[in-house]
Structure formats: C-alpha cells, structure tokens
Amino acid sequence: xxxxxxxxDRRVIQVEGMEQGSWIxxxxxxxNADIEIYAKAFGVPADFIADPLDIDxxxxxxxxxxxxxxxxxxxxxxxxxxxNEAFYVTVPIGMVIVDDKLLTITPSDNPIINKxxxxxxxxxxxxDRSLFILHIFEQNVLQFLEYLKKxxxxxxxxxxxxxxxxxxxxxxxxxxxEKSLVYFVNSLSANDLLMMKLKRIDMLGVRDKDPHxxxxxxxxxxxxxxxxxxxxxxxxxxxxxEAYASIVSNNLNSFIHRLTIITIILMVxxxxxxxxxxxxxxxxxxxxxxxxxxxILVSLLLGVVLIFFLGRGKK
Numbered sequence: 001x002x003x004x005x006x007x008x009d010r011r012v013i014q015v016e017g018m019e020q021g022s023w024i025x026x027x028x029x030x031x032n033a034d035i036e037i038y039a040k041a042f043g044v045p046a047d048f049i050a051d052p053l054d055i056d057x058x059x060x061x062x063x064x065x066x067x068x069x070x071x072x073x074x075x076x077x078x079x080x081x082x083x084n085e086a087f088y089v090t091v092p093i094g095m096v097i098v099d100d101k102l103l104t105i106t107p108s109d110n111p112i113i114n115k116x117x118x119x120x121x122x123x124x125x126x127x128d129r130s131l132f133i134l135h136i137f138e139q140n141v142l143q144f145l146e147y148l149k150k151x152x153x154x155x156x157x158x159x160x161x162x163x164x165x166x167x168x169x170x171x172x173x174x175x176x177x178e179k180s181l182v183y184f185v186n187s188l189s190a191n192d193l194l195m196m197k198l199k200r201i202d203m204l205g206v207r208d209k210d211p212h213x214x215x216x217x218x219x220x221x222x223x224x225x226x227x228x229x230x231x232x233x234x235x236x237x238x239x240x241x242e243a244y245a246s247i248v249s250n251n252l253n254s255f256i257h258r259l260t261i262i263t264i265i266l267m268v269x270x271x272x273x274x275x276x277x278x279x280x281x282x283x284x285x286x287x288x289x290x291x292x293x294x295x296i297l298v299s300l301l302l303g304v305v306l307i308f309f310l311g312r313g314k315k
C-alpha cells in the first residue's frame with residue numbers, strides 16, 4: 001500500500017498523489033509483485049524496497065547510482081501473543097532518497113511513522129529530506145528510551161512481587177524483559193555504527209549546517225545513552241535472574257531439609273508401633289491395661305528427644 005503525504009500549514013497531511021516535495025510511505029498490505037511495480041514507478045532498485053520489508057534486516061546504508069537507501073532498526077510492541085516471546089522487538093525502517101523523492105518503507109505498523117503522520121513532532125518538513133531523516137532518527141531514539149523506561153519499571157514491579165513469593169509467572173516475565181533488552185542492545189549497536197558512518201561520509205549533507213549538524217550530534221549522543229542504558233539494564237537483570245535462581249534453589253533445599261527432619265521424627269514412633277503390630281504372642285507388656293497409653297507416651301518422648309537433638313545440631 002502506498003500513502004502520499006505533503007507539508008501544508010506546518011502540518012503533515014495525506015494527499016491523493018505525489019506532489020512536489022511530498023513524502024511517499026510504503027507499508028503492508030502488499031503483494032510480492034507490487035515491489036517491482038513500486039521500484040519501476042519511483043526509479044529505485046527493487047532491493048531498496050524489498051529489504052526494509054524483511055524484519056531481520058540489519059541497519060546499513062547503500063548507494064546505487066542516484067538512489068540512496070538508509071535502513072535503521074526501530075522498536076515496536078511485539079505483536080506475537082506467545083507466552084515465551086519478548087515484550088518488544090525491533091523492525092527496520094527503510095528511507096530511500098532518489099531525485100526529489102523521499103520514500104519510507106516499513107514491514108508493519110510503526111509508532112515512529114504514526115507520530116509523524118499524527119503531527120506529534122516539531123519542526124518537520126518532508127521537503128527538507130536531510131532534516132526529515134534526522135527527525136526519524138530522533139524519534140527512533142526517543143522511542144527506544146521510552147520503552148527502556150517502561151521495561152525498567154516493569155522489572156522493578158516484578159522484583160517486588162518476587163520478594164513476597166517466588167513464582168514461575170514472575171520469572172517468565174523477567175525472561176521476556178531480558179529478550180526485549182537483547183533486541184534493543186543489538187539494534188542500538190547497529191544504529192550507532194550506522195549513524196557514525198553516515199556522519200563520517202556526510203551522506204545526508206548536513207556538514208557545516210549548524211542546526212542539522214547539531215541535531216545529528218545530539219541524536220548520536222542520545223543513541224549512545226540508550227545503548228548504555230540497555231547494557232546496564234541487561235546486566236542488572238542477569239544478576240537478578242541469577243540471584244533469584246539461587247534463592248529458589250536455597251528455598252528448595254530448606255524445604256527438603258524440613259521434610260527430612262519431619263520424616264526422621266515420625267520414623268521412630270512408627271518403628272515402635274510397627275513392633276507391636278506384629279502377630280506374636282510374647283510381646284512385652286501385651287497383657288497390661290496401660291500398654292497402649294504407655295507406648296503412645298514412649299513414642300512421644302522419643303519424638304521430643306529427636307526434636308531436641310536435631311534442634312541442637314541446627315544451632
């Protein structure tokens with residue numbers, strides 16, 4: 001599906017067709033045959049449109065004749081409903097510059113594109129292609145930071161739950177957070193390397209343009225901050241998982257220890273009772289009227305002695 005957007009009255013609005021300085025967005029639903037049609041219509045290599053539609057593509061840039069492709073990874077809420085999947089995953093956004101046209105390609109609904117379409121970003125103008133791409137970079141970093149804060153908050157809440165009771169559900173939630181952070185670390189690292197390369201070769205043409213160059217510097221710094229936060233949260237979570245694994249193991253050992261003590265305490269009275277449960281004719285005290293109560297008392301005394309003995313050993 002193709003959507004056309006233009007900048008009017010300082011707002012991004014959807015238009016019917018391509019205009020001067022308009023922005024072209026390609027997103028699902030689409031057919032495989034549509035990729036070739038789009039490529040011919042806009043004069044770009046078919047790979048430039050097909051690659052961003054692959055969710056496993058890495059951040060990179062390509063230049064082929066007059067066309068330029070910039071591909072970055074962006075965070076989205078995981079659409080999968082499986083219990084063992086991460087809360088967030090990363091998918092690519094492709095930006096293609098050819099002649100006077102700017103194309104963006106996404107394999108799914110993307111919150112960054114939605115923010116731009118809903119006019120939730122400032123100082124945006126699709127006709128300034130370099131600034132427009134920088135704004136996508138900026139919104140991408142802000143989206144990472146927002147999701148990182150949510151993951152950290154969720155981790156803190158789950159840890160509080162684990163302090164009260166160690167259940168499998170909370171541990172599964174921590175595992176999903178850990179998977180999300182792995183996606184974030186890999187994507188932020190690739191994005192950081194990409195932006196450093198773009199700055200070095202000045203692919204966006206922002207060198208010596210103070211507002212653009214300063215914005216690009218700030219984006220690189222913020223991306224590095226997001227990457228550092230991801231690494232810190234990953235290390236904290238790994239330590240937390242290991243600590244709780246040790247706690248669960250220690251709790252299990254304590255539980256087994258208590259069961260063993262109870263088994264030993266009950267074994268002695270059971271042994272005494274089993275002797276008098278034998279079908280024999282010459283058991284001691286079998287003809288005495290107080291024999292039953294005496295055996296109960298002896299069993300209780302032996303149990304108390306064992307409790308006292310095991311208690312001293314524990315101390």
